Each structure stands twice: as structure tokens, then as C-alpha cells.
Amino acid sequence: xxxxxxxxxxxxxxKIRCVEEKIxxxxxxxxxxxxxxxxxxxxxxxxxxxxxxxxxxxAISYHRSHAHFLSKGGxxxxxxxxxxxxxxxxxxxxxxxxxxxxxxxxxxxxxxxxSNSIPIGVGLAYSLKLAKKKNLVCIYIGDAAIEEGVxxxxxxxxxxxxxxxxxxxxxxxxxxxxxxxxxQPPKRKIYKLAQAMGAxxxxxxxxxxxxxxxxxxxxxxxxxxNQKTHFIEIETCRYLEHxxxxxxSKLGYRSLKEFAKWKKKDPLIFSxxxxxxxxxxxxxxxxxxxxxITNKINEDFIYLKNLKKPQFKSIxxxxxx
Amino acid sequence: xxxxxxxxINKALxxxxxxxxxxxxFGLGINDNxxxxxxxxxxxxxxxxxxxxxxxxxxxxxxxxxxxxxxxxNPCVMMHQRLDFFLLAMxxxxxxxxxxxxxxxxxxxxxxxxxxxxxxxxxxxxxxSQSLQSWFAHIPGLKIVMPALxxxxxxxxxxxIRDPNPVIFIEHRxxxxxxxxxxxxxxxxxxxxxxxxxxxxxxxxxxYSLSTIEMLSIKKFLNKNNIFFDLINLNSIKPLDLSLxxxxxxxxxxxxxxxxxxxPICSIGSEILSQLYRNKNVKLSKPPVLLTLPDVPTPTSxxxxxxxxxxxxxxxxxxxxxxxxxxxxxxIEKNLxxxxxxxxxxxx
Numbered sequence: 001x002x003x004x005x006x007x008x009x010x011x012x013x014x015k016i017r018c019v020e021e022k023i024x025x026x027x028x029x030x031x032x033x034x035x036x037x038x039x040x041x042x043x044x045x046x047x048x049x050x051x052x053x054x055x056x057x058x059a060i061s062y063h064r065s066h067a068h069f070l071s072k073g074g075x076x077x078x079x080x081x082x083x084x085x086x087x088x089x090x091x092x093x094x095x096x097x098x099x100x101x102x103x104x105x106x107x108x109x110x111x112x113x114x115s116n117s118i119p120i121g122v123g124l125a126y127s128l129k130l131a132k133k134k135n136l137v138c139i140y141i142g143d144a145a146i147e148e149g150v151x152x153x154x155x156x157x158x159x160x161x162x163x164x165x166x167x168x169x170x171x172x173x174x175x176x177x178x179x180x181x182x183x184q185p186p187k188r189k190i191y192k193l194a195q196a197m198g199a200x201x202x203x204x205x206x207x208x209x210x211x212x213x214x215x216x217x218x219x220x221x222x223x224x225x226n227q228k229t230h231f232i233e234i235e236t237c238r239y240l241e242h243x244x245x246x247x248x249s250k251l252g253y254r255s256l257k258e259f260a261k262w263k264k265k266d267p268l269i270f271s272x273x274x275x276x277x278x279x280x281x282x283x284x285x286x287x288x289x290x291x292x293i294t295n296k297i298n299e300d301f302i303y304l305k306n307l308k309k310p311q312f313k314s315i316x317x318x319x320x321x
Numbered sequence: 322x323x324x325x326x327x328x329x330i331n332k333a334l335x336x337x338x339x340x341x342x343x344x345x346x347f348g349l350g351i352n353d354n355x356x357x358x359x360x361x362x363x364x365x366x367x368x369x370x371x372x373x374x375x376x377x378x379x380x381x382x383x384x385x386x387x388x389x390x391x392x393x394x395n396p397c398v399m400m401h402q403r404l405d406f407f408l409l410a411m412x413x414x415x416x417x418x419x420x421x422x423x424x425x426x427x428x429x430x431x432x433x434x435x436x437x438x439x440x441x442x443x444x445x446x447x448x449x450s451q452s453l454q455s456w457f458a459h460i461p462g463l464k465i466v467m468p469a470l471x472x473x474x475x476x477x478x479x480x481x482i483r484d485p486n487p488v489i490f491i492e493h494r495x496x497x498x499x500x501x502x503x504x505x506x507x508x509x510x511x512x513x514x515x516x517x518x519x520x521x522x523x524x525x526x527x528x529y530s531l532s533t534i535e536m537l538s539i540k541k542f543l544n545k546n547n548i549f550f551d552l553i554n555l556n557s558i559k560p561l562d563l564s565l566x567x568x569x570x571x572x573x574x575x576x577x578x579x580x581x582x583x584x585p586i587c588s589i590g591s592e593i594l595s596q597l598y599r600n601k602n603v604k605l606s607k608p609p610v611l612l613t614l615p616d617v618p619t620p621t622s623x624x625x626x627x628x629x630x631x632x633x634x635x636x637x638x639x640x641x642x643x644x645x646x647x648x649x650x651x652x653i654e655k656n657l658x659x660x661x662x663x664x665x666x667x668x669x
Contacts, residue, residue, distance in 0.1 A: 123389020
């Protein structure tokens, strides 16, 4: 793998974590007054897939979408402003954390109702096909998405029409506080279910984001060429609570042993060590890079101070075009 | 030469497909032998299977897929042979189509037209006969149109397709065979949200969709009995434009709302009454009359539907009481109450 992309893989993960930590550390000031689902612990999937996607590829996502927005090229300032309810937010402060959009980078939107954005992604892919474009649509979903009927309706259509769609299922084992074992039969694998529907299905790991990137890049290239529907399941772990900014592992709903195992193989730490071990960057240079990222995120956050309070009157006309 | 309501829809669809090469039509039954009550005849042959296609029986996903397409430069016409099946798609309609433009700060709009057919008679029963314009009207971000005449269907469909917003186009099954002189069915630059179908001094009648045709079918009889009325047909349910109605009421001061395909609670009729009640310019000389179906689901048996549906005699009784008259309805009905005409043998 080229040095350039290896560093990017580390840098983007670090950036996403920095943005999410910035939100977490400031959430208690009660100025970000909207339900917020952080991606800390899940950055590797967004990073590897986001970097493997081309700008002209489309992505669409669900409620936990900050990482997907950022990895597609989105500006942290737009998230910060959106969460604070300013007109400068990516959705003018109307959508909040669960409704992000960045058309410049073909991030077509994230929505709040589980599985709601799946058919919309499939429809976007139908349009790409009609226009004879050689790009793909990446639909990010969680493990609960496949419990909704619309998932099956949509993947059926996508396979039927041979659409260039890649489903990326981030399986973090929880729907709010409810574990996968209470929601799906224990021996049935999510990716196998998609395979049975007719998708080309894969199960990948997030532990080594560099390997994950290579595998995803390979799959995406195939999809752009062959126009077939793929499904990728990647097990992952969210470090903080489902919605909000606290560590809620003390509540007892998840195994602390299991949780510790995930933290031990944190992809961000793995990536840092990987760069050093492979002599792609030394400790000193990484520290400089880290500092630059942190400083930039701090600046992006400080910029909010100059923003004006928007007026309700200004958005009434947005109900219709 | 005459043109039917379904031929007018077919004409509008064909012309719009030619006009906009990115327009896509889909729905269950769109390419089958019956051609969606004749409304999609020739489309597949003319425009190909990429733009005119049959769908899996997946109402919710197909609505979302239509939204996705319309976000990406492919406006859509989606169609359902019964409105009741579309209830499976409420998430996509309410949470996506209606809100997309607003909740993403006006970044993208959803130009999708959803054709919904409402059934009546021949035992359509509780789940094949619902006309839920009131539900849809409650949702900010949607537009709802309900044509009555072929010329309305033709123009409303064209304007719905060109509208940059999601539009629900509700067509009553019993209107498909309604005929009009072909010269009347031509494109107009603007659509009126309501228009005057007939003129008179005695009372004002508000109707839309099938109820307009019901009222027209007793016009001659009423005129013969020296009763003349303003008939205001609502083309658009949302936005609801009552300016024509307000003007008419100044003259007649008597109001009958024939909301005959709707249940009474939170109906379009009750919305009209609520708006008029709050309007200081409107003064009625008699309490207004709202005629709707009962607050009961549609039964299937022909013995029950006889008293469930509103008949001509019911309308005339209400007009009698509004005008203090006692005209007898003595015309023998040619048709049974549960079919639009004697050729109609169902099954849907």
C-alpha cells in the first residue's frame, strides 16, 4: 500500500475521533440540543470505506452518521453548526445530528428512522444506471436495519435490477440497549441472510483498517464495473452510549469483558502503531500530525462563536420548493 | 368526439414522458393486460422497460426508491390500483417525501407524483375503498389533488408531474369511464385550485372528485324543480383555496358540502367548515350541511352498502331542508347503487 494512503487512513480516523470527542466534551454545556449518536469506536469502517469511495460515488446513511459524513469529505464546521442549530449547519439547523447532507461530496443524506434511507439509496442507484454512469451507491446501515421489512424489499429490487449498490452493515450488536441475541436467531449470520437474498456478500473485520481499505477498494472497483449488489458486514463496537455522550457500560447491559476486548484492539491505536512499525511515520511526526488535527478541530469549533441566531420566519418557506 | 377520464390520464402521461426524457413511471400492473384501468396503454411500448416498469409488491421500498430516483434527476409517477395498499408506505411518504426539502435545509426537492385509486361498490369492502385525503392533507410538505372531470385529470396530472414537490393524485375508480368532449381536454398554463362547474342563486354546493359527478347527475332534476346552485369543484385539496367559495356564499348564504367519499371526523368538509367559521366575511342564513359517509368502515355486502353510500335521494333531502322545500325525488334509478354503470362488472 502506498505511504500516502496509509497516512490518510490514520489521519481520517483521528479526525473523526477528534470531532466526536469535541462534541462529547461540549455536549454538557447544553448548547447542542438534539439527540446525538457518536461514532467513537466505529471510525475505521467509515474511514476505510470513505477513502475507497470516489467523490462521484454516492453515500447515504442512518442516525449514527457523523463519521460517514466526514469520511465522504464533509466539513466538521457544518456538523458543529448543525448540532448547535445555526443556519450555517449542513441542513440549516433544521435536521440536527440525524439529518446530515453534503451534496458537494455526494453524501445524499442521513435519516433517523431505522432503514428509512435504504430504499432511497437504491433509487439513487437506479438513476445512476439510467444515466449510464459507472459509479456506485454506498448504503450504510446498522445491525437492526435488517430487522425492518423495507431492507428486504429494497435489496430484492436492487438485486433484481442489478444495481450498483454496496450495503455496509456496521454490526455493533446493539439496537439502543437491546442485544442482537434478543433480536435475531443466534446461529443466523447477517451477511448470510443477504447472500440468501442474492447479494454478493462478505464479512470483513475492522481491526486492521489498512487491510479493510484494500478489500473495500477491490469490491468497489468490481461494483463499478459489474453493476451488482454487494453486502458487507463488519462487526464493530461503539464506545459511548447509544444516544448521548457518556460511557454507559456501567449500566450492565453489555459484557465488560467483551467491551474491554474491543477497546484493546482499537483500530486507531492499531493504525498509529502500524505507521511506526512500517516506518511510514515516526512517533514525533505523528504527534505533530495529531496536534495539527486537534488544533484545526478546535478552530472549527471556535468559529461557532461568531454565528448569529437564526429566525424561524426564515425557514417557513422551505416546506415546499 | 368524446374522451374518457382514463384516456385523459393516458394522454397526459404519454405527453409528459415525451416532454421529459428523465421521467419514470412504475407500479404494480402498469404493464399488465388491463394497463392500469387503461391509463398506461402504450407507455411501455413507446418508452421502454427502463422508464415504464412493473415493480415487486413492496409499497414502502418502491416509494423510497421513487424518492431516491427523483432526488437524482428522475422525476417519477408511482401508481397504486388501490390507495389502501399505499398505507404500507407511510414511513417513506411522511418521513421522507414530505420532509426531505425542509429537513435538509432546502438542498434537494422530491418531484414525485403518487397516483392512488379509490374503490367503491362491487363489494370493495373495508380495505379496498378508503379515500384518505384528510390524512395526507395533515402533513406539511405534501400537495393533494383530486380531479373530477377528464379535463381536470389531464391538467392536474401534467401539473403534478412538473411540480417540484411530492404530489398525491387521488383518482376515484368510478371516474375512469366519465366522458367529456375531447375539445375540452387541452393544456392550460395554470391550474385553478377550485372552479365553478355550474352557476345558480339558491345555494352553494362544494364537491370534489366523485361527488362533483354525483352533483352534476342531479343538476337537471334540480333545475327542473327550479333549484339553481353554484357548484364549486375543488381540484386541489392541499393547498385548499376557498376564495371562490367565499364569493359564492356572499350571494347564496346557504352551503352544502358533499364530501361523499370521506368519513366525517377531521374530513376535508369539516376543515372547510372550520375555515369558514373563522372567516368574518362569511355569513350564512342557515346552518351549513355536511354530507359524508358514516363513521363506519365500508361493508362488503350489497345489502349493507345500499344504506352506507350516499344516494341521490339523500342529497335532495338535505337540499330540501336547506331551502325549506319539499321536492319529491321521483326518478327511477337506472343503475344499481354499487356500480358506476351497468357495464361495470367489477371485480375491481
